[in-house]
Amino acid sequence: MAETLELVIITGMSGAGKTVVLQTFEDLGYFCVDNMPPSLLPKFWELVKESGKISRVCLVIDLRSRAFFDEIMSAVGNLDNTSFVTTKSIFLDASNDSLVSRYKETRRNHPLAQSSGTVLEGIKKERELLKNIRNRAQWVLDTSHTTPRQLREMILDRFQAEGETIFHIEMVSFGFKYSTPIDADIVMDVRFLPNPHYIDELRPLTGLDKPVYDYVMQQPETENFYRKFTELLDYIIPGYKKEGKASVTIAIGCTGGQHRSVALSERIAHHLETDGYAVNITHRDKNKRKEATHRS
Numbered sequence: 340m341a342e343t344l345e346l347v348i349i350t351g352m353s354g355a356g357k358t359v360v361l362q363t364f365e366d367l368g369y370f371c372v373d374n375m376p377p378s379l380l381p382k383f384w385e386l387v388k389e390s391g392k393i394s395r396v397c398l399v400i401d402l403r404s405r406a407f408f409d410e411i412m413s414a415v416g417n418l419d420n421t422s423f424v425t426t427k428s429i430f431l432d433a434s435n436d437s438l439v440s441r442y443k444e445t446r447r448n449h450p451l452a453q454s455s456g457t458v459l460e461g462i463k464k465e466r467e468l469l470k471n472i473r474n475r476a477q478w479v480l481d482t483s484h485t486t487p488r489q490l491r492e493m494i495l496d497r498f499q500a501e502g503e504t505i506f507h508i509e510m511v512s513f514g515f516k517y518s519t520p521i522d523a524d525i526v527m528d529v530r531f532l533p534n535p536h537y538i539d540e541l542r543p544l545t546g547l548d549k550p551v552y553d554y555v556m557q558q559p560e561t562e563n564f565y566r567k568f569t570e571l572l573d574y575i576i577p578g579y580k581k582e583g584k585a586s587v588t589i590a591i592g593c594t595g596g597q598h599r600s601v602a603l604s605e606r607i608a609h610h611l612e613t614d615g616y617a618v619n620i621t622h623r624d625k626n627k628r629k630e631a632t633h634r635s
Contacts, residue, residue: 344388344424347397347498350472351431352465353450354441356482356490357399360431363494364397366505366585371397384424430469430476437483438462488583506580507617509588512546512604514596514624523590524579527568533558535598545625546601555602565603569610576616596624 347369349360358373365371370393375383380398387393433441442449442458452461473479478497482490499505511520519526535541535551544551555561572589579587591607593599601622608618 344384344393345395346384346424346426347395348426348428349397349399349431350401350428350469350476351480352433352438352462352469353401354438355431355433356480356485356487357401357431359487359490360429360494361397361399363491364498367395367495367498368505369395369397371399373399375400428476428478430473430479432473432479432481432483434481434483435459435462435466491583505585507586507619508576508608508611509586510604510608510611510618510620511588511590512596512600512620512622512625513590513592514594514600514627515592516595517624517627519592520588520590520623523588525572525575525587525589527589527591529564529591529593529599529603532560532564532593532599534594536595541598543629544598545622546598546603546605547622547625551598552602552605555599556606561603565606569607572607572611573614576611595628596622597626597628601625 347364349357349364351357361371361373370387372383375398380400384396387396439458439462449458449461449465451464452458480490480493485493495505511523513520515528515530532555535544535554538554541551541554546552546555556565576587589607591600591604604620604622608620611618
């Protein structure tokens with residue numbers, strides 16, 4: 340078990356950006372729980388300590404748990420900076436005008452104005468209920484004039500460890516005959532390249548095997564494509580990172596996902612790693628043909 344466990348508690352006004360902050364902590368590797376009833380906090384934290392596998396936890400506690408609201412103060416107080424737990428609390432705030440504007444944009448009701456009353460009345464009531472918690476928070480963050488991207492950057496600046504990076508690239512090879520990955524940000528079709536499938540000795544192999552890899556890379560069309568596509572990636576990926584994305588998924592597809600897409604995904608991934616990016620490679624359909632043959 341880690342000597343010290345870090346607990347970050349996010350609370351604050353509804354509509355002030357708690358979801359963006361929670362997602363940012365999740366990208367930083369925190370174990371995140373949204374809308375936990377305060378009465379369950381002590382038991383939850385005991386389970387975390389006993390597991391010995393979790394060292395950083397982020398919790399959102401807000402007025403969606405109205406029935407438990409009176410327990411928030413005591414629950415947070417009991418966890419403050421014990422010998423096992425270092426507690427950090429963030430209170431997200433915003434002006435009444437900003438919150439009203441956000442509720443109008445989303446067309447949602449305020450949690451304290453569900454049955455009757457205006458959004459503004461609900462905001463004022465919530466502000467009064469949260470007054471003591473706001474006063475106790477270690478960091479009060481006003482998001483009135485902060486975009487989601489700016490809010491994310493503020494959290495990263497404060498909580499991201501030196502040298503730590505959360506941005507990574509997912510490289511996926513696939514076969515179009517088995518459908519396109521639905522979570523891909525960039526999809527490239529390489530079915531225009533010469534197909535090793537039509538060479539008898541290469542057909543049972545994959546793009547991870549040297550004979551197939553060499554065959555694909557020795558084609559003039561492949562070299563031209565590789566050069567132009569990596570130039571494109573070198574240009575656009577820094578933009579994804581600048582916009583605050585935690586990851587980018589690049590999907591390279593051929594007919595069956597066994598030869599061309601696998602070989603090119605490997606080479607492109609190596610190029611991106613050389614550029615300093617963390618890259619995970621998945622060859623989704625590499626063995627689909629072999630599995631189908633085995634079943635038949």
